[in-house]
Amino acid sequence: QVQLVESGGGLVQPGRSLTLSCAASGFTFKNYAIHWVRQAPGKGLEWVAVISYDGAFKIYADSVRGRFTVSRDNSNTTAFLHMDSLRTEDTAFFYCAKALQSYGSGSSPFDYWGQGTLVSVSS
Amino acid sequence: EIVLTQSPATLSLSPGERATLSCRASQSVNTYLAWYQQIPGQAPRLLIYDASKRATGIPARFSGSGSGTDFTLTISSLEPEDFAVYYCQQRTNWPLTFGGGTKVAIK
Numbered sequence: 493q494v495q496l497v498e499s500g501g502g503l504v505q506p507g508r509s510l511t512l513s514c515a516a517s518g519f520t521f522k523n524y525a526i527h528w529v530r531q532a533p534g535k536g537l538e539w540v541a542v543i544s545y546d547g548a549f550k551i552y553a554d555s556v557r558g559r560f561t562v563s564r565d566n567s568n569t570t571a572f573l574h575m576d577s578l579r580t581e582d583t584a585f586f587y588c589a590k591a592l593q594s595y596g597s598g599s600s601p602f603d604y605w606g607q608g609t610l611v612s613v614s615s
Numbered sequence: 616e617i618v619l620t621q622s623p624a625t626l627s628l629s630p631g632e633r634a635t636l637s638c639r640a641s642q643s644v645n646t647y648l649a650w651y652q653q654i655p656g657q658a659p660r661l662l663i664y665d666a667s668k669r670a671t672g673i674p675a676r677f678s679g680s681g682s683g684t685d686f687t688l689t690i691s692s693l694e695p696e697d698f699a700v701y702y703c704q705q706r707t708n709w710p711l712t713f714g715g716g717t718k719v720a721i722k
Contacts, residue, residue, distance in 0.1 A: 527711075529659075536714075537659065537713040538713065539712065542711075552710075554710065587658055587659075592661070592664060592670075601649040601664035601704070602651075602659075603661050603670060605660070606658065
């Protein structure tokens with residue numbers, strides 16, 4: 493069965509960095525784009541970034557462009573979200589999600605989601 | 616950026632009733648619209664994609680319709696497990712965007 497497991501969240505001070513991991517299993521990881529979506533406590537969903545199946549294509553939301561970087565290791569079926577210059581407004585649950593359709597740029601609905609990892613940015 | 620506006624914000628209904636949720640886009644998204652369900656404390660779950668296609672394992676009581684800028688998610692007869700928050704999402708343009716959500720609450 494498809495599984496996505498996020499890790500790496502925690503409490504961090506403003507201006508510091510953090511890297512989240514998304515360990516995938518149960519599908520051919522190298523064939524699917526991976527998205528990151530966040531949700532501030534009690535708020536709605538915000539798309540953050542996507543990395544294409546081969547890592548060649550990356551797109552970011554305006555709110556994180558220049559601060560966040562997505563990457564992936566297809567050999568170890570893991571995706572990463574590296575976050576620099578964290579702000580208090582970045583506090584949220586961060587989910588990784590699998591694209592429904594294989595290959596392409598990743599402009600696809602998300603058919604599987606991880607359970608999320610909480611990032612709290614506070615001094 | 617394409618803005619998705621969902622209405623109503625909250626829908627109070629009883630089990631067995633029909634739920635009709637709306638999502639309006641600020642510009643045409645063709646049929647590239649999806650619906651997700653989120654139960655508190657859980658990750659979202661894909662219900663409908665490309666406006667009207669049910670995702671794997673989704674019961675037939677969930678249906679989607681619409682194209683262009685106006686879309687509807689219908690739950691024909693609410694089951695207890697359907698009381699949750701529902702989000703629409705477009706994939707026509709980057710950045711991908713979500714609507715603000717509709718909470719379906721027990722009346």
